[in-house]
Amino acid sequence: MARPDHAASPDSQNSPHRAALYMRVSTGRQAESDLSIPDQRRQLAAFCAARGWEVAAEFVDAGLSGTDDNRPQLQRLLDMATAGDAPFDAVVVHSFSRFARDHFALEYHVRRFRKHGIRLVSITQDLGDDPMSVMVRQVFALFDEYQSKENGKHVLRAMQENARQGFWNGAAAPYGYAIVAAEQRGAKTKKKLAIDPVESEVVRLIFKLFREGDGTSGPMGVKAAATWLNDHGYRTRRGARWGIGPLHKLITSTTYKGEHRFNRKVWKTREEKPVAEQIVVPVDPIIDAKTFDAVQAQLKARNPKSTAPRTVTGPILLTGLATCASCGGGMTLRTGKSGRYRYYACATCAQKGKSACKGRAIPMDKLDTAVTERLADHLLTPERVEALLAGLLERQTARDADHGRRLTMLRGKLTDAEDRLKRLYQAIENGVADPADPTLKDRIETIRTERDIAQVAFDRAVAELRPEARITADKIAAFVEVMRTNVTDGPIPFRRAWLRAMIDNVEVDDDEIRIHGRRTILERLVMGEGAAPAGVPSFVRKWRTRQDSNL
Numbered sequence: 001m002a003r004p005d006h007a008a009s010p011d012s013q014n015s016p017h018r019a020a021l022y023m024r025v026s027t028g029r030q031a032e033s034d035l036s037i038p039d040q041r042r043q044l045a046a047f048c049a050a051r052g053w054e055v056a057a058e059f060v061d062a063g064l065s066g067t068d069d070n071r072p073q074l075q076r077l078l079d080m081a082t083a084g085d086a087p088f089d090a091v092v093v094h095s096f097s098r099f100a101r102d103h104f105a106l107e108y109h110v111r112r113f114r115k116h117g118i119r120l121v122s123i124t125q126d127l128g129d130d131p132m133s134v135m136v137r138q139v140f141a142l143f144d145e146y147q148s149k150e151n152g153k154h155v156l157r158a159m160q161e162n163a164r165q166g167f168w169n170g171a172a173a174p175y176g177y178a179i180v181a182a183e184q185r186g187a188k189t190k191k192k193l194a195i196d197p198v199e200s201e202v203v204r205l206i207f208k209l210f211r212e213g214d215g216t217s218g219p220m221g222v223k224a225a226a227t228w229l230n231d232h233g234y235r236t237r238r239g240a241r242w243g244i245g246p247l248h249k250l251i252t253s254t255t256y257k258g259e260h261r262f263n264r265k266v267w268k269t270r271e272e273k274p275v276a277e278q279i280v281v282p283v284d285p286i287i288d289a290k291t292f293d294a295v296q297a298q299l300k301a302r303n304p305k306s307t308a309p310r311t312v313t314g315p316i317l318l319t320g321l322a323t324c325a326s327c328g329g330g331m332t333l334r335t336g337k338s339g340r341y342r343y344y345a346c347a348t349c350a351q352k353g354k355s356a357c358k359g360r361a362i363p364m365d366k367l368d369t370a371v372t373e374r375l376a377d378h379l380l381t382p383e384r385v386e387a388l389l390a391g392l393l394e395r396q397t398a399r400d401a402d403h404g405r406r407l408t409m410l411r412g413k414l415t416d417a418e419d420r421l422k423r424l425y426q427a428i429e430n431g432v433a434d435p436a437d438p439t440l441k442d443r444i445e446t447i448r449t450e451r452d453i454a455q456v457a458f459d460r461a462v463a464e465l466r467p468e469a470r471i472t473a474d475k476i477a478a479f480v481e482v483m484r485t486n487v488t489d490g491p492i493p494f495r496r497a498w499l500r501a502m503i504d505n506v507e508v509d510d511d512e513i514r515i516h517g518r519r520t521i522l523e524r525l526v527m528g529e530g531a532a533p534a535g536v537p538s539f540v541r542k543w544r545t546r547q548d549s550n551l
Contacts, residue, residue, distance in 0.1 A: 017048075017051070017052075017053040017054070017088075017089055017090045018053065018054050018056040018087060018088040018089055018090070019048045019053045019054065019055055019056060019088055019090045019091070019092045019121075020055075020056055020057040020058070020059065020077060020080075020081075020087075020088040020090070020091050020092070021041065021044045021045070021048075021055060021057070021058045021059070021092050021093075022059045022060075022073075022074070022077060022091055022092070022093050022098065022099060023037050023040040023041060023044070023058070023059070023060045023061075023093075023094070023098065024060070024061045024062070024064065024071070024074075024098045024099075025037060025040075025062055025063065026063065026064060026065050037060055037062060040094045040098070041058070043094060043123060044092050044093075044094065044123060047092065047123045048092060053090065053092075056087045056088040057077075057080070057087060057088055059073040059074065059076060059077045060073055061073045061074055065101070067101050067102055068102070068105075069100075069105060074099075077091065078109065078112070081112070081113060081116055081118050082112055082115075082116055084116070086116060086118060088118070089117060089118055089119070090118065090119045090120075090121050091113065091118060091119070091120050091121065092121045092122075092123065093120070093121070093122055093123070094122070094123060094124060095122050095123075095124045095125055096120075096122050096125055099120065099122075159262070159263075160262070160263060160279055162190075163262040163263070163279045163281050164279055164281075165190075166192060166281055166282055167182060167190045167191060167192055167281075168191045168192055168193055168281075169262060173193055173196075174193070174250075174253060174255050174256075174260075175199055175202075175203065175236065175237055175250060176195065176196055176199045176200045176202070176203040176256065176286050177193045177194065177195060177196055177199070177200075177255070177283070177286075178193070178194050178195075178196040178199075179191050179192075179193060179194075180192060180193075180194045192283075193255075193260065193281075193283045193284070194284065195284050195286060195409070197406070197409035197410045197412070197413045197454070197457070198410065198413055198450075198453055198454050198457045199237070200286045200406075201406070201410070201457035201460060201461060202234060202457070203250070203256060203286050203287065204286065204287065205234075205460070206225060206229070206247070206250065206251065207251065207256075207287050207291060207292070207295060209224075209225045209228060209229075210225060210251060210295050210298065211291060211294065211295060211298070214228060218497070219298065221302060222244050222247055222248050222251075222299075223244055225242075225247060226242045226243060226244055226247045229242045229247075230242055251295055251299070252296065252299070254292070255283060256285065256286045256287045256292060257285050257287050257288070257289045257292035257293075258282060258283055258284065258285030258289070259280050259281075259282070259283075260280070260281040260282075260283050261278050261279070261280055261281070262278065262279045262280075262281050263277055263278055263279055264278050316333055316342075316344075316364065316492075317364075317368045317492055317495055317496050317499070318331070318344065318367065318368065318371065318496075318499070318506055319496065320500075321499065321500065321503065321504075321505050321506050322344050322367065322505070322506045322508055323505050323506070323507055323508065324346040324347075324348065324349075324357060324359070324360060324507075324508060325360075325507045325508055325509035325510075325514070326346070326357050326358060326359075326360070326509075327346065327348045327349075327356065327357035329346055329347050329348035329349075329357065330347045331344035331345060331346060331347065331362075331508060332344070332345060332347045332350070333345075333364070334350070334361060341363070342363070342364040342365070343361040343362060343363055343364055344361065344362050344363075344364055344367055344508065345359065345360075345361040346359040346360055346361070360508060360509075360510065362508055367506070367508065367513070370513055371499070371506055371513070371515060372487050372488050372495070372499075373488065374515060375487055375499075375502065375503075375515070376484045376487055376488050379502075380480050380483050380484050380487065381480065382476060382477045382480050403461065406461050407458070407461055407462065410454060410457055410458040410461055411458065413450075413454045414451065414454040414455060414458055417447055417450045417451035417454055418451060420447050421444065421447050421448065421451065424440070424443065424444055424447070428440075483498070486498060487499065502517055503515055503516065503517035504516045504517050
């Protein structure tokens with residue numbers, strides 16, 4: 001049987017009390033019902049006044065769940081109550097469920113209060129000191145916890161169905177999107193995500209930095225992209241600088257390719273839920289699926305946890321690319337005549353002896369020249385590249401229609417901001433508004449900022465349609481010539497980076513050298529959509545030749 005404690009009826013003691021009022025609502029719906037904060041305050045104050053208790057403090061947590069203690073005002077109340085010499089000797093609540101919906105937490109805090117001479121009093125569940133009253137309170141707490149979990153199930157089920165129908169369930173819209181009314185169902189307004197004309201241009205810019213760079217550099221990583229955005233004045237929706245975490249979250253969110261995932265994580269632990277429990281909500285994509293997936297592959301390839309670091313930092317041209325045809329091991333640098341001669345040699349043979357691999361060696365200059373000239377003569381030719389890009393102009397034409405839609409939306413956003421500014425200026429000229437009003441000044445400055453941001457986005461979108469920004473046959477030929485020069489005569493770091501982006505490995509045999517690669521890599525490079533020049537190949541470079549798996 002449970003021991004009696006002091007969570008009892010206030011009438012059990014006749015001494016005057018100093019009371020602390022604790023009030024909580026978890027949802028906006030409750031705030032509009034008889035559990036609203038003002039109504040709780042009125043009932044609690046009347047309860048204390050009827051008993052001659054002094055209200056010494058008030059604590060209010062609005063819009064927070066009672067299933068855990070992660071509530072700022074509750075923590076403040078607990079700190080004051082247990083720090084010694086508290087300014088109150090009773091905590092008064094509307095019901096025990098307002099204080100906690102976890103029966104273990106409720107009992108734990110009741111005992112903490114008791115140790116400091118403080119009682120927890122419910123005005124709607126007025127209990128005494130006897131063991132029966134303690135047991136009843138525990139039953140109340142168990143029922144409150146059960147009811148809370150059942151309500152959570154019903155709410156989640158309703159939200160899941162709402163998501164299946166393509167509607168937005170609340171919370172802030174992801175960057176690049178806005179929440180708009182979709183349809184009216186009785187008194188409820190169903191909402192959906194819609195592309196924000198201005199923010200979506202920044203999202204496109206971010207993905208472009210990852211895929212292509214800014215025109216003066218190669219494709220960027222997360223840190224480099226965040227630095228570039230901050231240096232060029234781009235800010236988040238709240239005006240903060242871009243950080244590595246928020247930027248990585250943005251570029252890995254499937255929402256931007258049109259697949260927003262609802263019910264993805266457990267809200268308490270933030271653990272990923274099984275895919276079967278997640279619901280894909282279709283939204284208008286900002287980034288096409290091909291580009292999005294390519295960025296994810298690029299991020300994975302650059303992950304140091306899955307890539308050998310020496311393949312990036314090696315001192316020779318074919319570091320991490322040249323392999324021995326007999327054992328598949330890497331070819332490493334070997335020197336002779338005090339460094340006068342340099343060779344690629346089988347590392348397996350050098351480390352484990354000829355019993356592991358018979359080994360082979362080839363002069364470094366000979367292999368470097370053979371590989372680079374072969375690529376230049378048989379891969380990097382205008383004819384070959386034009387054949388690879390036969391469908392480029394058709395896709396470019398399709399993008400023109402999308403650009404037209406984007407320009408229309410941006411022009412509307414820009415016009416709206418300018419019209420609002422004009423109305424404010426007219427109100428000042430007509431004497432309707434006071435120009436010295438600080439609120440008016442702030443409003444004008446806010447709209448000016450919106451207009452300027454929209455103007456920058458509009459100008460950037462227009463620039464993408466200019467003739468100099470389009471891919472042409474002349475540009476393809478120029479690209480091929482630059483690539484041939486860089487691959488054959490450029491600096492070693494630059495040549496190594498581009499070779500790594502174009503080929504998977506170079507297999508060295510006794511009678512021939514085999515270069516393994518994928519045609520799609522070159523296609524993306526010439527289209528300006530390609531992998532990073534410094535892209536890092538994964539450990540497993542060979543794919544099934546029949547393409548019966550690992551597609």
